[in-house]
Amino acid sequence: MCGIVGYVGARQATPILVDGLRRLEYRGYDSAGVSVWADGQSRVVRCRGKLAALEDKLQQEPAPGTIGIGHTRWATHGRPSDENAHPHKVGAISVIHNGIIENHLALRQELAAAGATFTSETDTELFAHLIDRAVKAGAADLTTAVRQALGKVRGAYAFVVMNDRDPSTLVAAKNASPMVVGLGDGENYIASDVTAILSET
């Protein structure tokens, strides 16, 4: 279980996310990534390796915007690779996750039978599919869709979810994994550890 940082406010999200993730670096990780929303859709930039590698990639592929999520991964399901790095995006839904979805095999089979195609080996991507399906099936809002998806997963987890269609809100859920909300002035944060956001809140 590694690092989660989320930001909603008026400032550029990417530097805040990367700075927060850096404060969690001591925990160890194998890959890192961000999803940041601007102009109608979120942009995912992620890679295997250290935050310095992510920063290099962000130089080539900037991710501007004032709402976003960032993650450092310690692989449990699927090897360390660019494809398995978080965030995972399915349709309009971006997801980051610390922890393990214990019933991932059954979920993968169920989603595959329903026609889902997967772009990673992770348990996390399955949760993004479940939310995407709930949204497309008419869930009233992202919170409802996340609740419906949570009804199908078992495990210890912390998730943060962003929807391209509602770029004012991050939805987070946790079970037996740490997560803190930080209230700023006209801006809010979420993180897997208080050290990630203490300087800002």
Ligand code: GLU
């Ligand atoms: N189980 C997820 C994965 O392997 C999350 C691992 C983590 O907590 O960083 O991608």
